[in-house]
Amino acid sequence: MKKTILILLLAMAGFSGYAQTYQAITSKNKTYLETLKGVSYTYKDGVVTLKNNGNYDLGTVSVIASSKVDSTLFGIALFEEGLEKGATVKAEVYFTVGNGKASHDVALKQVNQKALVLSFDKATRAIK
Secondary structure (H helix, E strand, O other): OHHHHHHHHHHHHHHHOOOOEEOOOOOOOHHHHHHHOOEEEEEEOOEEEEEEOOOOOEEEEEEEEEEOOOOOOEEEEEEOOOEOOOOEEEEEOEEEEOOHHHOEEEOHHHOOHHHEEEEEEEEEEOOO
């Protein structure tokens, strides 16, 4: 039984290297860090699911995506409607590729989803 569990854990660890990367928050701003404390997101098939288990209602939140293999790829999921404490919302990620005037939308099927790096870009508290 223990060997079976060990084999399953090793197999899962082997697959985990091929998934998206979730970048940690790098900001040193205490208000920003406190705003995002308890807020989490997941990504699957072009959709970001945002969960607010924090202490504040949120105003605007954006999650961005870049690629480890294509430096011109940019994706963003915008949550502009706000998010109350304890709520969960979903938003589609819009991807573009290219720089400047050469930038254009790209379909999800053309994006190497396994090479994505996702991170919080912006988060504001809701005004009551």
